[in-house]
Amino acid sequence: MEKVIEVKRLFAGFDGIEILSDVSFSASKGEVTAIIGGSGSGKTTILKHLLGLYDIQRGSVSVLGQDLSLLTEKEMNNLYLQMGVFYQDGALLNSLTVAENIALPLQQQSNLPDNLIEEIVRMKLGLVNLEEAYRLYPSQLSGGMLKRAALARAIAMDPPLLFCDEPGAGLDPVSLESLDHLIINLKNLLGMSIVIITHEVSSILRIANHIVYLDKGVVVFEGSTAEAIDSEITELNDFFSAILNNPYKTSRS
Amino acid sequence: MKYSRINTPGKVLQSGTVSCRLQDSILVISGSLRISGSAGFVKTIIKEIAHIETNVTAINIDELEDIDSAGVITLFYLKEKLTRKSREISIEGGNSTIRKKISLFAPDTTKKEETPAKPGLAETIGTGAHRFFKEYVFGFTVLAADVFYWSVADLFRKKSRRKGEFSKQALKIGANAAMIVVFMSFAIGLVLAVQSGGQLRTFGANIYIVDLTVIAIMSQMGPLITAILVAGRSGSSIAAEIATMKVTSELDALKTMGLDPVRFVVVPKLYAALFTLPFLIILANVAGIAGGAVAAYYNLDITPEIFFNRMGSIMKNKDLLTGFVKSQVYASIIVLTGSFYGFSVERGAEGVGRVTTHAVVVAISLVVLADSAMGLIFY
Ligand SMILES: Nc1ncnc2c1ncn2[C@@H]1O[C@H](COP(=O)(O)OP(=O)(O)O)[C@@H](O)[C@H]1O
Ligand SMILES: [Mg+2]
Numbered sequence: 001m002e003k004v005i006e007v008k009r010l011f012a013g014f015d016g017i018e019i020l021s022d023v024s025f026s027a028s029k030g031e032v033t034a035i036i037g038g039s040g041s042g043k044t045t046i047l048k049h050l051l052g053l054y055d056i057q058r059g060s061v062s063v064l065g066q067d068l069s070l071l072t073e074k075e076m077n078n079l080y081l082q083m084g085v086f087y088q089d090g091a092l093l094n095s096l097t098v099a100e101n102i103a104l105p106l107q108q109q110s111n112l113p114d115n116l117i118e119e120i121v122r123m124k125l126g127l128v129n130l131e132e133a134y135r136l137y138p139s140q141l142s143g144g145m146l147k148r149a150a151l152a153r154a155i156a157m158d159p160p161l162l163f164c165d166e167p168g169a170g171l172d173p174v175s176l177e178s179l180d181h182l183i184i185n186l187k188n189l190l191g192m193s194i195v196i197i198t199h200e201v202s203s204i205l206r207i208a209n210h211i212v213y214l215d216k217g218v219v220v221f222e223g224s225t226a227e228a229i230d231s232e233i234t235e236l237n238d239f240f241s242a243i244l245n246n247p248y249k250t251s252r253s
Numbered sequence: 254m255k256y257s258r259i260n261t262p263g264k265v266l267q268s269g270t271v272s273c274r275l276q277d278s279i280l281v282i283s284g285s286l287r288i289s290g291s292a293g294f295v296k297t298i299i300k301e302i303a304h305i306e307t308n309v310t311a312i313n314i315d316e317l318e319d320i321d322s323a324g325v326i327t328l329f330y331l332k333e334k335l336t337r338k339s340r341e342i343s344i345e346g347g348n349s350t351i352r353k354k355i356s357l358f359a360p361d362t363t364k365k366e367e368t369p370a371k372p373g374l375a376e377t378i379g380t381g382a383h384r385f386f387k388e389y390v391f392g393f394t395v396l397a398a399d400v401f402y403w404s405v406a407d408l409f410r411k412k413s414r415r416k417g418e419f420s421k422q423a424l425k426i427g428a429n430a431a432m433i434v435v436f437m438s439f440a441i442g443l444v445l446a447v448q449s450g451g452q453l454r455t456f457g458a459n460i461y462i463v464d465l466t467v468i469a470i471m472s473q474m475g476p477l478i479t480a481i482l483v484a485g486r487s488g489s490s491i492a493a494e495i496a497t498m499k500v501t502s503e504l505d506a507l508k509t510m511g512l513d514p515v516r517f518v519v520v521p522k523l524y525a526a527l528f529t530l531p532f533l534i535i536l537a538n539v540a541g542i543a544g545g546a547v548a549a550y551y552n553l554d555i556t557p558e559i560f561f562n563r564m565g566s567i568m569k570n571k572d573l574l575t576g577f578v579k580s581q582v583y584a585s586i587i588v589l590t591g592s593f594y595g596f597s598v599e600r601g602a603e604g605v606g607r608v609t610t611h612a613v614v615v616a617i618s619l620v621v622l623a624d625s626a627m628g629l630i631f632y
Contacts, residue, residue, distance in 0.1 A: 091502035111292035126361040158321040
């Protein structure tokens with residue numbers, strides 16, 4: 001199957017401390033790939049490498065078939081047009097309203113007239129159930145609302161490739177479920193390839209096709225969701241059972 | 254030959270990947286209606302619709318191959334535009350995937366109540382020679398080059414410029430500082446004249462208070478006080494704003510949306526500072542001289558009339574010019590220093606406070622240094 005992401009033997013560190021050791025994995029087109037692992041295991045660090053926000057020190061990262069370390073700034077910007085990103089802390093621009101935040105990529109990257117953009121923004125807010133936040137500033141939103149607004153911005157352009165860093169954290173179960181449905185819809189209807197970092201086992205079981213399990217900067221498992229559930233790997237078992245009290249399998253540790 | 258309208262039989266309107274034609278009273282859309290092609294299509298079709306006399310009763314999308322969310326909105330927009338009087342137009346046909354996308358992305362017609370907007374107040378207050386050169390001198394130079402590049406490039410690229418940001422910043426950096434600049438300059442002009450007035454009186458050289466005040470204020474104090482106040486207000490808030498944006502990944506988000514943070518955040522502030530500082534300096538000069546005139550009147554019995562008559566013969570065009578040059582130099586220093594420290598923040602909120610403090614101290618120091626240098630040059 002066509003790969004949208006291929007990471008090979010990636011190492012990374014800050015101030016001499018190694019954060020990622022020999023990370024390799026891939027994500028296929030049209031699938032939901034979940035990167036899971038404890039906090040501090042290096043998930044966000046991987047994401048920032050995938051986005052070209054960190055220089056690659058060792059190893060290689062290719063996104064949508066392009067090796068990031070070979071791209072010029074202009075080529076990188078063209079690649080960005082095909083990606084939507086949901087950042088862990090939302091990263092909405094505080095100086096703009098929620099609507100202006102979502103309109104920003106549309107204004108910058110399309111020639112659509114303003115009134116159409118406004119309609120698109122309303123629709124995207126509707127998709128995440130946040131119509132009421134249209135004129136609010138990010139500082140006026142609750143944590144869960146911020147997450148949904150950030151997601152609306154990430155999907156503003158219907159990007160072929162969507163990255164989400166813990167979109168479900170802090171959401172109530174109902175919002176979480178509708179978020180999962182949205183992700184499934186985006187995948188099925190628009191053929192989006194989605195890379196999602198998450199802790200929510202229920203979400204993972206609902207939406208993920210492919211799982212990459214990270215432990216202290218090392219990939220200890222990569223495979224399909226079914227394989228992950230059946231895996232003999234202790235850490236992975238613990239992960240599934242710790243949160244869900246795994247009905248599929250009892251923990252061995 | 255006359256250009257044929259869409260209501261000419263057999264006419265097919267083509268725009269990018271989309272085409273449409275009018276079949277009896279049904280608008281048939283075919284091809285691929287996606288965000289990249291929607292803009293052109295909408296503009297073309299809306300122009301045409303104005304000329305259709307017959308009522309369109311439906312939009313048929315049987316021949317539509319692909320649609321995305323912006324396409325769905327475009328479709329509904331079209332539907333609304335075509336709806337005349339109370340006749341509802343339907344969107345008919347389309348394969349099952351397209352229908353599903355339409356139902357997922359259909360605009361919400363029952364718009365909810367909106368809470369009125371309130372402005373978000375997100376303002377935080379905030380070794381070694383080799384390293385010094387590598388991190389500071391080099392980093393600062395790179396930033397300055399980047400800012401310079403974008404501030405020129407921005408003039409020629411209208412498209413993705415931030416609307417309204419210049420005036421917002423001009424208000425924040427310039428207009429909001431006017432009050433304090435006026436008060437401070439007035440006070441300094443007043444005190445300066447009172448203190449030197451005593452000396453002049455002992456020599457019976459009262460009238461020279463005018464020369465002294467005007468020269469001191471226009472060539473030194475006015476520009477300097479303004480720059481120090483703006484450095485304190487805006488240098489710190491620029492650093493805090495950018496640093497906050499960095500620690501909350503807002504700068505990363507800008508980059509991955511294909512927007513350059515320097516252009517998006519720094520350039521409007523630079524323009525605003527370059528534009529407003531000259532006016533602030535003029536205000537400072539006027540207020541400072543007025544302060545001097547008040548002191549001269551009460552202390553040395555020099556009436557305003559005498560004061561302003563003499564003033565006219567002392568003021569030179571050169572002073573206005575140097576004031577302007579200084580304003581541009583100070584504006585650049587303040588915005589660049591604030592931005593540089595903002596971008597240099599490490600992780601965490603405590604980093605924001607630290608770089609904010611550094612930004613103010615360094616900006617004020619650089620302003621004073623530049624003032625000394627220019628004082629010697631323009632002497
Ligand atoms: N910019 C940075 N500078 C120094 N250390 C960092 C930086 N970013 C992340 N780290 C460290 O790297 C490790 C992994 O962080 P992160 O990728 O954010 O973890 P996760 O997203 O899995 O919770 C943590 O120990 C964190 O402290
Ligand atoms: Mg993280």
